[in-house]
Amino acid sequence: MPTAEERALLGRLQPEHWREHAEQRGLAGTLTGRPKLTESGIVCAVRLDGQWTATKLRSAEDHVRALLGARTSLRIQTKAGKRGGWAELTIRTRSAADGDDLLWSPERRSLGVDTVTGDQVTVPLGERLLIAGRSGAGKSVASRPLLFDASEGPANALVIIDLKRVEGRLWDHRARVASTPEEVIAVVDELEAEMHDRLDVLPKGQDTWTPSPDRPRITVVVDEGAEVVTAADKVPFPEVDDDGKTKVRTRSALPGLESIARMGRAAYIDLWWMTQKPTIGDGVPKQIAPQISTSICLAVRTPAEARVVLGEDAQAKGWNADELPVPGVALVRDGKRKPDPVKVRYMDKAVVIALPARTPWARHTATAGAPSITLVKDIPDTTSTPAATDPDSTDTRVLGLIRSSGQPIRQKELTEQSGLSKGTVSKVVKRLADSGHITRNADGGLIADEAA
Numbered sequence: 001m002p003t004a005e006e007r008a009l010l011g012r013l014q015p016e017h018w019r020e021h022a023e024q025r026g027l028a029g030t031l032t033g034r035p036k037l038t039e040s041g042i043v044c045a046v047r048l049d050g051q052w053t054a055t056k057l058r059s060a061e062d063h064v065r066a067l068l069g070a071r072t073s074l075r076i077q078t079k080a081g082k083r084g085g086w087a088e089l090t091i092r093t094r095s096a097a098d099g100d101d102l103l104w105s106p107e108r109r110s111l112g113v114d115t116v117t118g119d120q121v122t123v124p125l126g127e128r129l130l131i132a133g134r135s136g137a138g139k140s141v142a143s144r145p146l147l148f149d150a151s152e153g154p155a156n157a158l159v160i161i162d163l164k165r166v167e168g169r170l171w172d173h174r175a176r177v178a179s180t181p182e183e184v185i186a187v188v189d190e191l192e193a194e195m196h197d198r199l200d201v202l203p204k205g206q207d208t209w210t211p212s213p214d215r216p217r218i219t220v221v222v223d224e225g226a227e228v229v230t231a232a233d234k235v236p237f238p239e240v241d242d243d244g245k246t247k248v249r250t251r252s253a254l255p256g257l258e259s260i261a262r263m264g265r266a267a268y269i270d271l272w273w274m275t276q277k278p279t280i281g282d283g284v285p286k287q288i289a290p291q292i293s294t295s296i297c298l299a300v301r302t303p304a305e306a307r308v309v310l311g312e313d314a315q316a317k318g319w320n321a322d323e324l325p326v327p328g329v330a331l332v333r334d335g336k337r338k339p340d341p342v343k344v345r346y347m348d349k350a351v352v353i354a355l356p357a358r359t360p361w362a363r364h365t366a367t368a369g370a371p372s373i374t375l376v377k378d379i380p381d382t383t384s385t386p387a388a389t390d391p392d393s394t395d396t397r398v399l400g401l402i403r404s405s406g407q408p409i410r411q412k413e414l415t416e417q418s419g420l421s422k423g424t425v426s427k428v429v430k431r432l433a434d435s436g437h438i439t440r441n442a443d444g445g446l447i448a449d450e451a452a
């Protein structure tokens, strides 16, 4: 059903009306065919005489607009027709996304819908993404369908760095979330170690392998990146030295994130950077910007910001992100797409919270060679305590310390040496004593029972 505006336009595009007014509008020598109403607007062929080309008609758009009485904000596209001597006018009275219910659901998982072609727009995992746009433009909402994909399936794992503690909290049942500068440093350390491990075991000459539940693809999402640049730089971070003393050093999360951006791809560790401040240096680190392979740009404040996100040539080629409506309309530049605006699906917070839980990723320290862990093999396989055979378990760690001490050891010393909390050590000791792995002597010293 045409709207009132469309009905008026359809009337003025009829060849009878056009013929009557073409000359006085400087369009003599052109004649319309019958216009059609489609899901993206009105389409009409125009016959051109020898004086006209499609390009010339395009430059006469103002005359066409006047003849049709079309408002200035209505988009009119002119291209060469299907046959020589014809042009095709498309008057975008509707968005191709209008008919689609834009709520996200597991059955409709795309990022959004192309407003010109009506195509579903998807962004595959494995890209280094930049998601930018001013505050409230819809970055977090746009990221949700992608975060879903990145946290779904046994061979995918999601890590979220979010110092604002807003978006990360929605995902903490499905993702490893770091929301303090200390947690950010710790998780980036783990990721970097994991990355180097993976790169080391890569067979020579082979730069791809298949992620598995043991070694999943890890997508690392930094929300409000500018915040991380400032707050996760120069963080006082306690570290235990070889001599067992704790020292406070100043650390920054940035070098680790930069090396993940540079080298993570072959290790299946992909960095996504989100920011409301798309400027090189304070909003997007200098070393990370050149690694970006796909940009999702919601409304930004200035053409200069749009150029940072979409490329220096952006504006000249029609990528005008400073003119996008707010919220939820994006340009996606991946090297293949045109600058057609994408209407982003809406995935509500409640939908995220209701998603099934998954065990968040953490690096397996069993392979890291810490001395307390290498002692695992000393424990007889016949032991009846499952916890004590689990290489990652605190029980194993504590039992290892007791065995290696060679003399009765106190609970207090165990707390210091294991790095575990007092309460945890006390629980572990009780468990190990109950299961007969250790005994406590009269002085309170703990001894491993060699027969156990």
Ligand SMILES: Nc1ncnc2c1ncn2[C@@H]1O[C@H](COP(=O)(O)OP(=O)(O)O)[C@@H](O)[C@H]1O
Pocket: 133, 134, 135, 136, 137, 138, 139, 140, 141, 142, 327, 328, 329, 343, 344, 345, 346
């Ligand atoms: N695709 C969308 N569809 C409908 N509403 C949206 C969409 N994206 C954002 N919004 C609205 O705008 C608000 C701000 O979006 P948000 O993603 O939090 O912005 P940003 O992260 O860019 O600051 C949301 O709470 C929501 O109400």
Ligand SMILES: [Mg+2]
Pocket: 139, 140, 167
């Ligand atoms: Mg946000």
